[in-house]
Amino acid sequence: MKRLGSLLLVSLLSGAITLGAYKLFLEPKSNTITTVAPTFSKNVSLGAENIDFTAAADMAVHSVVHVKNVSVRKVYNPIMEFIYGSRGGGMQQEQVGTGSGVIISEDGYIATNNHVIQDATQLEVTLNNNKTYKAKLVGTDSKMDIALLKIDADEKLPYMVFGDSEAIKVGEWVLAVGNPYNLNSTVTAGIVSAKARDLSNSGLQSFIQTDAAVNPGNSGGALVNTRGELIGINTMISSPTGSYAGYSFAVPSNITRKIIEDLMQFGNVQRGILGVEGSELNSAVADNLGVSQTQGFYVAGVTKKSGAEKAGIKEGDIIIKLDDKKVNSFSDLTSYINTKRPDDVINVTVIRDENEKIIPVKLSKKELLVYEANGIEFEDITNNDKQKFNVDYGIKIKSVTNDEYKGYANELEGAIILSIDGKRTSNAQSAAEYIKSKGNQKSQYQLITSNGEIMRAIL
Structure with a gap:
């Protein structure tokens, strides 16, 4: 009992210790997102x-909300299909999904995941105080799985x-x-x-x-x-x-x-692109490439018309830092680039010929870049392309320089590639890298030609 009492006393004393005091954040203006934080005492390493x-x-908890997504899908009755031999129009059925969101401004902007609100016909947000509001979708970024919602509340919201x-x-x-x-x-x-x-x-x-x-x-x-x-x-x-x-x-x-x-x-996401391709370094990759550096990003190629090409980054350079951020992997590189916009300038530190060199690079706009593989130049499709061809994915063939395919250039140039080797394609850079990885092996393409015909080609 004495031992139990001692343990209880120690537990109570431990639980009584607190860390610091927190100041209130200043209220921002409408439609702004502040990153100004109060000053805190130096962190102390504690259990x-x-x-x-x-x-x-x-x-x-007061800034996190409950998000309800109501979507509609068609449901087919297998018995009716058996009797009438047709799926018919099916029956519409409501489907409800739920998730969370974060209030990021006092006037009702809410950040959440794209997959939480995907295909929604109706969005409803419930606050921590149990008040419920209809929400409208401001915009999404499916690649990074982020969406922005807006509610019109009758009060300033905790954010x-x-x-x-x-x-x-x-x-x-x-x-x-x-x-x-x-x-x-x-x-x-x-x-x-x-x-x-x-x-x-x-x-x-x-x-x-x-x-x-x-x-x-x-x-x-x-x-x-x-x-x-x-x-x-x-x-x-x-x-x-x-x-x-x-x-x-x-x-x-x-x-x-x-x-x-x-x-x-802007109403959409502005993506800045460095314009390099290559691989992360480790001991095995370094030995294979014949370099001594085992950390960083090895530049195996530079994209045409990109900021990297214009700034003078070369094949064989090893990127070790972007501004003050160390780069040990491709995701280190892209995580920093994803916080930047086209025309932002970043200082890229590279190792070239065993010497460090800092190269200022103005980031390019992703939509302006062209990627080449096997004598075919690819580019990402625009919103106009999507409307013209009635598609929501694909990449475009900009030009054909391979002599083997010159006779088909009229059909290929301007065509939209829907899939390569049966895999849906929506990113020109990824498609070019995939084709390069196959070496001399041919790939099967499904395309929509510039006059709207669907065709298959082996290139």
Whole structure:
């Protein structure tokens, strides 16, 4: 009993220790997103039992909302199909999905995931005080899985301030706030397990990985540091069962903030492109390439007309830093570029001939770049192309320089490629890299020609 009493006393004393005090954020003007945070005392390394999460949790729960997505789909009756031998028109059926969102301004702008609101015919947002509002969709970025909603409330709303996701460290404590399984205002804690995590192996994604428990319904919710600042939008989990199994992933706040500002200002996402292709370095890759550097990004090619080409970046350069950010992987590189816009200038530090060199590069606009493979130049399609050909994906053949295909240039140039080797294609750079990876092997293309005919070709 004495031992139990001692343990209880120690537990009570430990639980009484708190960390710091938090100041109130200044209210921003309408339609603005502030990243100004109050000044805090220097972080002290403490065990979990000595960190007080209550202030951060209290700020976060009032800014996280429940999002309901109502969509309509057609349902077919197999018995009627058997009797009448036709699927007919089917019956329309409402489908309801739920997720989370984060209020980012007092006048009702809300950040969430694209997959939370996808195909919605009606959106409804419920605040922490149980008030419900109809929401309208402002814009989306399906590639980074971010969407922006707007509600018109009759009061100033509690909102979350953006933190600097680049400043977080592996091992730092974070909170995940959302509505898993329709359980409103759920808060879980964990640590940052990794940064710049790319689950697609394409280098395009850059997630914050945590071990804070996240489940279905948490999507679109907030990943928060211990100061109550938004450092990520919870997006997915890694699980063989569909429920939490140890790791969850969030879109970093710096990328989220840039996407949201683009949607508010331009109506679409402005993507800046460096214009390099290549591979991450490690010991095996370095030995194969004959270089001594084992960290960084090896430039195997430079895209035509890109900022990298104009600035003088060359094949064989090793990129080790963008401005002050170290680059050890392709996702390190793209995570930083994803926070920039066309015409932004960044200082690229490269190793060339064993010497470091800093090269200022003006980022290009993605839509202006052309990618080449096997004597065919590809480019991404525009909104006008989508309307003209009545498609929502594909890439365009800009020109044919391969003598073997010159006789078919009239049919190929200007055509929209829908698939390559049976795989839907929507990104010119990825398509060019895939074709290059096959070497001399031919690929099968499904195309829509400039006069609207669907054709197949082996090139």
